[in-house]
Amino acid sequence: MNQVDTVKNAEATPEVEQPYRELGLKDDEYARIREILGRRPTDAELAMYSVMWSEHCSYKSSKVHLKYFGETTTDEMREKMLAGIGENAGVVDIGDGWAVTFKVESHNHPSYVEPYQGAATGVGGIVRDILAMGARPLAVMDPLRFGPADAPDTRRVLPGIVAGVGGYGNCLGLPNIGGEVVFDPSYAGNPLVNALCVGAMRVEDLHLAHASGAGNKVILYGARTGLDGIGGVSVLASETFDDSAGKRKKLPSVQVGDPFTEKVLIECSLELFGSGLVVGIQDLGGAGLSCATSELASAGDGGMRVWLDRVPLRATGMTPAEVLSSESQERMCAVVRPEDVDAFMAVCAKWDVIATEIGEVTEGDRLVITWHDEVVVDVPPRTVAHEGPVYQRPVQRPADQDQLQANTPDALPRPAREELLELVKTMAASPNLASRRWVTQQYDRYVRGGTVLAQPSDSGMIRIDESTQRGVALATDCNGRYTRLDPYAGAQLALAEAYRNVATSGATPVAVTNCLNFGSPEDPAVMWQFEQAVKGLADGCAELGIPVTGGNVSFYNQTGSTAILPTPVVGVLGVIDDVRRRIPTGIGAEAGETLLLLGETREEFGGSEWAHHVHGHLGGLPPKVDLAREKLLGEILVAGSRDGMLSAAHDLSEGGLAQALVEACLIGETGARVFLEGDLFTELFSESAGRVLVAVPRTEELRFTDMCTARGLPWRKVGVVDPESKALEIQGLGELGLDELRAAWEGTLPALFD
Amino acid sequence: MRVGVITFPGTLDDVDASRAVAYAGGEAVALWHADADLKGVDAVVVPGGFSYGDYLRAGAIARFAPVMGEVVEAAKRGMPVLGICNGFQILCEAHLLPGALTRNDKLHFVCRDQWLKVENNETAWTTRYDEGAEILVPLKSGEGGYQADQATLDELEGEGRVVFRYAGGNPNGSRNDIAGITSANGRVVGLMPHPEHAIDALTGPSDDGLGIFLSLLDAVVSA
Numbered sequence: 001m002n003q004v005d006t007v008k009n010a011e012a013t014p015e016v017e018q019p020y021r022e023l024g025l026k027d028d029e030y031a032r033i034r035e036i037l038g039r040r041p042t043d044a045e046l047a048m049y050s051v052m053w054s055e056h057c058s059y060k061s062s063k064v065h066l067k068y069f070g071e072t073t074t075d076e077m078r079e080k081m082l083a084g085i086g087e088n089a090g091v092v093d094i095g096d097g098w099a100v101t102f103k104v105e106s107h108n109h110p111s112y113v114e115p116y117q118g119a120a121t122g123v124g125g126i127v128r129d130i131l132a133m134g135a136r137p138l139a140v141m142d143p144l145r146f147g148p149a150d151a152p153d154t155r156r157v158l159p160g161i162v163a164g165v166g167g168y169g170n171c172l173g174l175p176n177i178g179g180e181v182v183f184d185p186s187y188a189g190n191p192l193v194n195a196l197c198v199g200a201m202r203v204e205d206l207h208l209a210h211a212s213g214a215g216n217k218v219i220l221y222g223a224r225t226g227l228d229g230i231g232g233v234s235v236l237a238s239e240t241f242d243d244s245a246g247k248r249k250k251l252p253s254v255q256v257g258d259p260f261t262e263k264v265l266i267e268c269s270l271e272l273f274g275s276g277l278v279v280g281i282q283d284l285g286g287a288g289l290s291c292a293t294s295e296l297a298s299a300g301d302g303g304m305r306v307w308l309d310r311v312p313l314r315a316t317g318m319t320p321a322e323v324l325s326s327e328s329q330e331r332m333c334a335v336v337r338p339e340d341v342d343a344f345m346a347v348c349a350k351w352d353v354i355a356t357e358i359g360e361v362t363e364g365d366r367l368v369i370t371w372h373d374e375v376v377v378d379v380p381p382r383t384v385a386h387e388g389p390v391y392q393r394p395v396q397r398p399a400d401q402d403q404l405q406a407n408t409p410d411a412l413p414r415p416a417r418e419e420l421l422e423l424v425k426t427m428a429a430s431p432n433l434a435s436r437r438w439v440t441q442q443y444d445r446y447v448r449g450g451t452v453l454a455q456p457s458d459s460g461m462i463r464i465d466e467s468t469q470r471g472v473a474l475a476t477d478c479n480g481r482y483t484r485l486d487p488y489a490g491a492q493l494a495l496a497e498a499y500r501n502v503a504t505s506g507a508t509p510v511a512v513t514n515c516l517n518f519g520s521p522e523d524p525a526v527m528w529q530f531e532q533a534v535k536g537l538a539d540g541c542a543e544l545g546i547p548v549t550g551g552n553v554s555f556y557n558q559t560g561s562t563a564i565l566p567t568p569v570v571g572v573l574g575v576i577d578d579v580r581r582r583i584p585t586g587i588g589a590e591a592g593e594t595l596l597l598l599g600e601t602r603e604e605f606g607g608s609e610w611a612h613h614v615h616g617h618l619g620g621l622p623p624k625v626d627l628a629r630e631k632l633l634g635e636i637l638v639a640g641s642r643d644g645m646l647s648a649a650h651d652l653s654e655g656g657l658a659q660a661l662v663e664a665c666l667i668g669e670t671g672a673r674v675f676l677e678g679d680l681f682t683e684l685f686s687e688s689a690g691r692v693l694v695a696v697p698r699t700e701e702l703r704f705t706d707m708c709t710a711r712g713l714p715w716r717k718v719g720v721v722d723p724e725s726k727a728l729e730i731q732g733l734g735e736l737g738l739d740e741l742r743a744a745w746e747g748t749l750p751a752l753f754d
Numbered sequence: 755m756r757v758g759v760i761t762f763p764g765t766l767d768d769v770d771a772s773r774a775v776a777y778a779g780g781e782a783v784a785l786w787h788a789d790a791d792l793k794g795v796d797a798v799v800v801p802g803g804f805s806y807g808d809y810l811r812a813g814a815i816a817r818f819a820p821v822m823g824e825v826v827e828a829a830k831r832g833m834p835v836l837g838i839c840n841g842f843q844i845l846c847e848a849h850l851l852p853g854a855l856t857r858n859d860k861l862h863f864v865c866r867d868q869w870l871k872v873e874n875n876e877t878a879w880t881t882r883y884d885e886g887a888e889i890l891v892p893l894k895s896g897e898g899g900y901q902a903d904q905a906t907l908d909e910l911e912g913e914g915r916v917v918f919r920y921a922g923g924n925p926n927g928s929r930n931d932i933a934g935i936t937s938a939n940g941r942v943v944g945l946m947p948h949p950e951h952a953i954d955a956l957t958g959p960s961d962d963g964l965g966i967f968l969s970l971l972d973a974v975v976s977a
Contacts, residue, residue: 166863170894171804173766260764260807352763442863444894446951446958449770463957580956754860 004320005043006374014040023050029389036383044308044369044376047321048290048384055555057287058388061521062553065534069548072538077547080510082206088129088283089197090549091206092511094575096470099203101133104143104196104476104515104571106554111193114254115160120168121257122195124329127172128283131266132332134206134273135199138450139462140169142179142195143476143515143569144439147188149431149752154183157191159753165195166442171259172266175451176443177460180476180569183431184612189559194515194569198474200464205273212300216279217341218293218359221348222265222331226314229255229288229327261330268351269332277344280335290324290384292333293359297367297381300335304381306359306369320371335361395531396524405485407619409605414681421733423614424658424684425744430613433655434748435666452579456667458501458651463579471579475501475572479654480565481607482622487529488536491568492625495540496689497653498572503634504649504692506583506641507574512541514551514570519563521555529566537568543627546572581641583649586668590647592698593721595672596705597657598633599691600714601683608687609654629690629713636713637692645704648695657718658684660693661728666742671725674718680733695721755780755974758795760825760841762787762816766803767838767950774950775799778967790820796974797834797878798825800841802894802948812855812897813843822848834878834970835942839895842934842944851935851944852910853902858895859927867959868893868947869921870933874914877940878973882965888921889962891952893933898946900928900935910935918945 010016018040020030025046033041033049041049055061069085078084082099083091089103107122123140130137142165147154169176174197272278280300282292289311297304308320314328336344341357348355362368367384369377415423427433436455445454452471453461459475477497483490495512502509514537519526541548557564576582587593605611606620640646650664657676665672676683696704708715722729729735757775759782761768772782783795787805792798805816816822822844829835829850837845845851858864869890872883883889902910907930910916918934926946934945949963 163862170863170865170896171764171766171807173803258807260804260809263766263804264763441865444863444865446865446892446894446948447766447770449773449951449953449957451957 004371004374004376006376007042007378010040010042016040018046020046020050024054025050029053037379042376044320044324045379047325048294048377051287051290051325052294052384053388055521057291059553060389061391061393061555062530063390064392065531068534068538072542073547074542077545081547081549082203083133084547084549085551087550088132090511090513091133092549092573093203094464094470094472096465096468097203098200098464098470099206100198100200100464100472100573101130101135102196102198102474102513102571102573103129103550104194104513104569105552106515106517107193107195108190108517108554108557110254111161112157112191115157116164116167117254117256119161119164119193121255121329122193123165123168124257124259124262125285126195126197127174127262128285128332130197130199131269132281132283133199135201136270137174137197137199137266138448139175139177139460140195140197141177141460141474141476144180145182145184145187145192145567147183147191148185149183151188153188155753161191161193162439162442168257168259170444172263173447175445175447175454177445177451177454177462178475181436181439184480184565186564190557190564192517192557192567196476196571198472213279213337214302214361214363215338216361217336217338217357218304218306218361219334219336219344219355220311220331220358221334221353221355223258223261223328224312224314224354225323225326225331226328227318227322227326230322230325255327255329257329264351264353265330265332268348268353271347272334272344275343275347277336277340277347278334279337282333284331284333286327288324288326288328294367294381294384296333296335298385300361303362303364303366303368304359305362308369308376309372310356310358312354312356320376393521393527394524395527397528398525404619405621409608409611409617409620412611412615412617417680420680420684421730421736424662425736425741427610427613427655427658428662428741429744429748430609431748432609432613433659435746437746438749438753452582453505456663457505457585459505461505461507461576461579461582469578469580471576473502473505473507473574473576476569477501478567478569479607480567481612481618483533483566483568484618485607485620485622487532487566489622489625490566491533491536492540492627493622493689494568494570495537496625496627496630497651498570499544499630499634500651500692502572502574503637504583504651506581506638507576508638509546509572509574509634511546511573512548512570514548514568516551516553517557517564517567517569518555519558523563526563533566533568537570540627544631583641583646585648585650585664587648587664587672587695587721588668588670588723590697593647593695594698594701594717595674595719595721596694596696597691597716597718598636598694598708598713600688601686601691602688603682604686604688608685610685623687623689626690632711632713633690633692636708636711639707640694640704645696645700646694647697650693652691652693654687656685656687657693662741662745664693665728665738666745671722671727671738672719673722673725673729673731675731676718755971756783756795757781757970758783758785758792758798760785760787760798760800760821762805762819764804764807765801767801767948770950771799771801771838774953774964774967777953777964778971780967780971785821787819787821790824792824792828797970798828800835800837800844802839802841805840805844812840813847816844817848826850829942832939832941834973836879836966837944838948838950839946842946843897845942845944850942851937852906853900855897855946856899856901857897858899863896864925865892865894866925868925870918870947871921873919874917874936877917877936877943879943879966879969880917881972882969890960891947891949891963892959893925893947895946898926898928900932902929913938917943
């Protein structure tokens with residue numbers, strides 16, 4: 001029988017050596033815990049502090065930089081924001097009494113260790129974050145990044161991650177409406193699995209994590225608590241009490257998900273919210289009960305008392321430290337008025353959800369946790385949840401940055417004119433530009449009947465209100481190569497592209513979320529990238545006038561000493577009054593369309609897909625960012641959608657105009673004739689930002705181009721849609737049959753992963 | 755016309771099925787798995803999803819739910835019953851329809867816009883279609899491969915009880931390209947693809963699926 005380390009025991013045995021270093025705490029951090037408590041922590045307290053003060057939960061390296069988001073957000077930008085950074089997820093007022101909440105989070109490391117479960121529980125976690133705001137989760141998106149497409153380990157990791165995202169999301173009944181799949185050697189030992197969820201609620205139903213009101217009950221509901229997802233904390237068991245060494249079965253430190261339980265948990269929670277039975281709510285994610293109890297208690301106005309032995313377990317012999325740290329999935333914690341407990345339990349019983357009163361809100365200001373009547377935790381909750389260490393890490397522009405920027409793509413051999421047509425096809429078939437269908441066809445995009453746009457469209461769009469047809473659009477983007485070349489500009493380019501993608505579908509961008517994936521914060525060069533990217537993103541948002549409502553930081557993404565490309569994934573949310581006005585991506589919806597290219601094309605190949613795919617080159621500067629231009633472009637697109645002037649639109653990004661033309665033709669199953677002037681290589685493959693290809697019905701052409709001219713947006717006629725031709729013809733170069741192009745574009749991923 | 759739409763724990767497409775009933779002009783009535791009560795409905799839709807998490811085997815647990823006992827009894831009396839995807843699996847498990855659905859031949863979950871050929875337009879759910887018509891509806895399933903022994907297949911084919919057949923390629927290894935079948939009396943229909951997701955071209959690949967629900971309206975009104 002294990003002996004439990006109580007507060008009384010800790011007071012009596014101050015000299016006991018504790019394995020705090022194995023739990024990731026530094027000497028001074030451990031000393032601070034002793035100072036806060038006036039004694040050594042118990043094992044359970046040590047478990048709580050170590051996990052809550054980890055980089056993942058405390059943001060200790062990023063906090064000083066993330067403050068900049070708040071400093072650059074004006075009152076005007078805040079106007080529509082109902083909840084922002086610091087809550088489970090940001091919430092935005094989208095009109096008609098609807099509030100929309102969205103957030104993106106990383107699950108990178110678990111997904112490398114165990115691709116299927118890592119990715120699955122990444123989806124599960126972000127969905128519970130959205131649920132914890134009081135919203136019904138409505139859709140998910142998954143920005144994914146892998147090593148080279150043809151690397152053997154990518155074959156192990158990618159199919160598992162895709163199946164995990166699909167397996168969990170499909171079974172939850174949430175449509176997957178988009179995301180990214182990017183290949184780059186820097187992600188080979190460290191794939192990125194980011195998961196986004198969006199949900200909606202009536203404005204008055206917004207729930208925040210509070211534990212106000214002494215006497216209110218704390219109810220844990222959902223799955224039982226087990227030994228899965230206990231990472232570092234297991235050293236407590238092995239070092240302090242394991243008297244039967246080696247006999248304890250260790251479970252994987254990656255959590256195991258059960259989407260069926262989560263689906264039931266969602267429906268049960270929404271019924272609880274709808275019945276007014278919940279005062280405060282918190283999901284259990286990273287750090288499990290340690291996080292939920294300390295967060296709830298420190299967000300309220302009192303203390304909290306928890307009877308930890310009441311927690312329903314699925315393993316025997318668990319220690320209090322393990323119960324507190326377990327990351328078993330599909331659990332929620334609610335604060336409920338005493339008179340509502342019976343009704344709460346009845347709703348849970350209807351859904352066959354296990355619910356247990358494990359504690360209550362108290363008058364004091366302590367979080368007190370007992371284990372069979374003995375006190376094992378007695379702490380000021382804010383010191384666990386919010387007053388963790390804060391580091392001002394050294395920041396140093398990398399020594400090789402100048403050299404990298406000086407190594408421009410200008411000297412790279414360019415294709416001869418007669419090679420250009422073939423290059424259009426080769427690029428379309430390259431792993432980063434090829435059709436994502438092999439991935440997205442494993443995701444349900446139809447469930448719930450609200451999906452208006454999904455991959456391969458520029459953004460995902462869902463209808464929020466069936467009576468008014470109001471909806472939202474979402475896009476996530478990031479080009480890590482651009483960010484490597486210039487993190488400030490790269491972050492702004494990610495923002496610009498997500499913003500443009502949303503506007504391209506006809507929606508007005510209103511809010512931003514992010515998932516900042518970087519290498520080790522202990523590397524000053526990485527911290528420089530991080531600082532620059534945060535500044536670029538925040539300044540960019542201020543210029544566009546839309547707030548960052550939340551985000552997530554993932555550090556230590558590296559293999560050995562080599563960091564991943566800095567990857568600040570930016571998600572933009574847009575609102576569209578009437579989803580029937582959405583602009584499709586494929587051409588050919590109307591008879592007789594003119595193709596216009598909006599924006600300006602410059603010779604910009606730094607970090608381009610062409611330099612990467614053809615020459616394996618990364619150097620120079622990324623494309624120039626002009627956010628005022630992006631904003632104007634967005635306004636023109638939204639006006640075009642509102643007035644029915646656009647029959648299709650497709651954003652230009654990686655691969656340039658050539659790729660946009662290929663996709664617009666293939667998605668629309670319609671041919672086109674294109675005429676270009678100047679240097680055709682630059683025209684076709686440059687990645688200048690701020691450009692969109694639009695199809696305009698001939699009857700609207702003059703009205704639309706007059707509007708562009710009047711507002712100062714450069715535009716050019718680049719071709720016509722030709723439904724008869726079944727080919728993409730580039731005048732002066734020749735034509736590519738759509739069947740041939742489709743085989744190239746759609747063949748790549750199946751050939752690699754089937 | 756009142757059409758019951760069953761919700762099991764893990765049912766996902768109940769909102770979609772209810773919407774499709776409403777689009778067709780019917781009234782959708784929510785039926786709860788634990789209640790042995792059909793609330794006086796004229797027809798029942800068993801929608802898609804992952805009832806009981808597909809544990810044991812897709813549909814294997816749901817068939818024992820109290821509401822299913824009522825559905826089986828009502829079907830025997832001739833009530834029109836439609837099973838979509840997981841609902842089709844449940845109807846097979848409940849022996850209202852023959853055969854079984856197994857893991858897709860390529861083992862992946864498949865979500866795609868699928869062409870179907872209407873082979874039988876005389877069931878309670880398909881009179882609005884022309885025989886031989888091709889319709890485009892979403893298919894989204896991991897266990898959609900229709901399997902039955904040869905005698906059953908011969909019987910289904912011989913009696914014209916194959917209602918929908920995959921066109922333009924078999925997506926999951928179903929025997930005889932079978933996408934949907936009907937009971938001997940043509941009142942019970944099960945299919946893997948999702949007509950309830952194809953009732954409006956705004957949110958689906960077409961509105962071809964609406965015909966199923968309009969057909970039911972005709973069947974109930976004329977009965």
